[in-house]
Amino acid sequence: MELRLTLFLPRDELSIPVVRRTLDGALKALGVPRDEAHDIEVAVSEACTNVLDHVEQGEEYEITCSVSEDLAQIEVVDTGSGFDSEGLGRVEAEHTAEEGRGIQLIRALTDHVQFETRPGDGSIVRFAKRLNLPQNAPAKVLSGTKSR
Secondary structure, eight states, X not given: OOEEEEEEEESSTTHHHHXXXXXXXXXXXXTOOXXXXXXXXXXXXXXXXXXXXXXXXXXEEEEEEEEOXXXXXXXXXXXXXXXXXXXXXXXXXXXXXXXXXXXXXXXXXXXXXXXXXXXXXXXXXXXXXXXXXXTTOHHHHHTTSSOO
């Protein structure tokens, strides 16, 4: 079983701190270790920033975070025109660059990244982070993998 949180947000820069604080509270409540939760929050912030910076169409975007006993999976869906993601984030950005580090950070902080472009209907960024939850973590108890 997995626990899932979905947010529908306006394309507004104020949505990013809302996402981070919401995820911070949810991941903390589920017992996700702080360093793993921080990696997830930074990766989500970068994905959201990319939506705000690069999507021209659409008034909202969607974020879903699913947590199971050993994995957090995140999906960021926008309604823009899509992009070619094949080579993005695979080459290190210049140390003086002010842009171009978002996908590189997502790749560095997570264990799996996948991009899906839906021409005329937006993009989906999916990434996953393996979790090392403590035995008594609420996410384990709630998912039924540990008895009370």
